[in-house]
Amino acid sequence: MNSEQLIKSLLKQGEGEQLEFKQVIRKDAIGKSICAFLNHEGGQVLVGVSDDNKVVGINDAERWEKELTEYLNTAIIPEAPVMVSLEQVGSKQVILVKVWAGSKQPYIFDGSIYFRRGQSTVKATSQEISDLIHNRQKTELHWERQIALGVELEDLDIHEIQTTITRSINESKLDESKGNPIDFLTHFGLFQNGHFTNAALVLFAKNPARFIPQARVRVAFLEKGKTANEFVDDKLLDGNLFKNITAVQDFFEKHLRTSRKFSEKEWERQDEYVVPMSALREGVMNALVHRDYSVPSASMSVIIYSDKIEIFNSGKSPLKAAELKKSHLSLPVNPDIAHMAFLRGYIEKIGRGTIKIMDACKTAGLKAPKWTTSESSVKLSFPLNVKLGGATDGANGGASNDTLTTKLDGAIDGAIDGATKATKRKLSVLLKAIVSNEGKRTPDYKGITKLGSGRTMERYIEQLKEVGFIEFKGTAAQTGGYFITDKLKKIISS
CATH class of the missing domain: 3.30.950.30 (Schlafen, AAA domain)
Known part of the structure; x- marks a missing residue:
């Protein structure tokens, strides 16, 4: 919207x-x-x-x-x-x-x-x-405002507090007289009667999990699909809310950079993700701000599967799943935490985070994300247009995204003469899409790569066939698809 x-x-x-x-x-x-x-x-x-x-x-x-x-x-x-x-x-x-x-x-x-x-x-x-x-x-009796016993100023990340203060003053959201960390925390109810609150720990502690274990966030990559039990990357994040935002984004960048777009006017390649990073950030931010931190068994997780990404958090949504897709106003579950996220600029427009997620996915040509709510949890799922990791049935020989890209770039460079540098780069993007999505037809790869018109895609497909990197298998155009050849498999696995 x-x-x-x-x-x-x-x-x-x-x-x-x-x-x-x-x-x-x-x-x-x-x-x-x-x-x-x-x-x-x-x-x-x-x-x-x-x-x-x-x-x-x-x-x-x-x-x-x-x-x-x-x-x-x-x-x-x-x-x-x-x-x-x-x-x-x-x-x-x-x-x-x-x-x-x-x-x-x-x-x-x-x-x-x-x-x-x-x-x-x-x-x-x-x-x-x-x-x-x-x-x-x-x-005032809300979990956020309850006192966290045994916490001293040295347990807090003063740099994160000062960053919040500076931004708030610069954005005219705070008077300069509140620039001292203790004055700032007191002013916003995060320091009361000589004690720090639970919200202060979630937001600014160096290691909030030391005091509130349920504040941890799990991030994992289940490479071979949701029925497998082997995680290629699985860790618990122990940082405060702002550190965890950065850590989750780093995790996405590590595992989701699957294709690279090129412009005829720009020589530099631009990384593209299977889901727009702006949508993922909004989803993670919503979960961090609105999750239920009060229950010791509460949890939050970000899991990448081969065909989807799921962001899960404990806590009851004040709205039904269908209402989240519309413009809405709601009372934040954690108003003190939400207010600090607002001061830092992570919440830009009230009630529009879910709409921004929908718009970003629609613009990227992806299926609509899905929210599933219950009395005790909220789950946001992003369906993927491409398969990640080992879900390609071993076609990439276990190579990482960066390694695979390098090998495909080299293969295109050595096999195709007389093409411009920009064209070779586009051929590499298409070839990687075929490696990750074997068995599809030209219109499918056009949708995945966004490289050009149907005629342009057919020309690129022919070039890859001529050098022996792909082949068509099937009895007819409507039932068959393109697969990589043994020649290319040897290059990938070398």
Whole structure:
């Protein structure tokens, strides 16, 4: 769902308890509405829409986006993850402001506490304020806010804390007076009465598993398919949330770089992954932020199979699987952890992480990812268009992706004369696709490699046949497919 589709969806939905339209930017009116949403169930303000629900746009929208971000981050007390984004609708620009329900209710704007009552923003009554305070007291008992005994400052990664502080100040999400690590952690409820909280450990401990073993993340590559029992790479990550993000991405880069794209204008090869890295990052980030850390037996895993990638985490999703595929607002399971991820820029637009995953996979020509939810877990599966590792029935002789690529590049270089360097590189990409996906036809390889038109693919196929690297097996074009020859197998296994 792109920006235009999102806005049209909101316009069709119409104003309600969690959605309000405004034609022009009046910072005080927007501030009141956002304060009310924070004190209720979260919500969105769409600016640049007329009274009859028509998009009129905003002039100088980029300036207003920045100015509104700075204003709301300072005018609403206490600080909250307010997200202001610029959205394009045709030739017009609108501004969308989103918030979750706040975890530190009641929130105050301009000296008053505002509440959402139906489609109206009003000042909260005494009873509503009392309820908000009561809800906050219950929040303070949440696992995130519980004290982690025996933890000292030296157990925390000061560099990660300082990185978060610096980014928050630079993005106008934090006052410079909170720049000291202890002041920063205290301000956001991660250091209370001389003790660090569980959330502080998950986010910033050098080794959180020492205190919270269930914070570990398992990453594994089951090369020969889900029915096998041999993992070629299997490890437990003991780092904090930010270190684990990097470690999981490194794991993906190690095992998923299966093809390389080339441009006629660019000589440098660009690595391409079987699933867009942006989609995988969003999936991992969602699992890390929303998983249930409170249960000792809780877990999170990222497992690469030959035909799919699964990201699993313990915890009940607040939404059903079908709802995750749409624009949505939800109360984060771990609001303190979510807020820090927001300050670091890992959560850019509330409720759009799952949509970004869907869009990235669709753009890449992949099957739609699938969410499976239960009372105690959430699983995200990415089906693959290509087979990974040993699932190719040993055709690559056990060579790693990098080794296989090098051998195929050399084979093409030595066997084909008179072709440009760019063409040889494309032939190498196609040949690797055939090695990993034997038995398919030309249209299939066109879809896998995205190298060109059907006629171009047929020309490349003929070149690989002429040098004896591939052969067609089968009785007809509709029932047969291309396979690598014994000649190429010897080159790969050498």
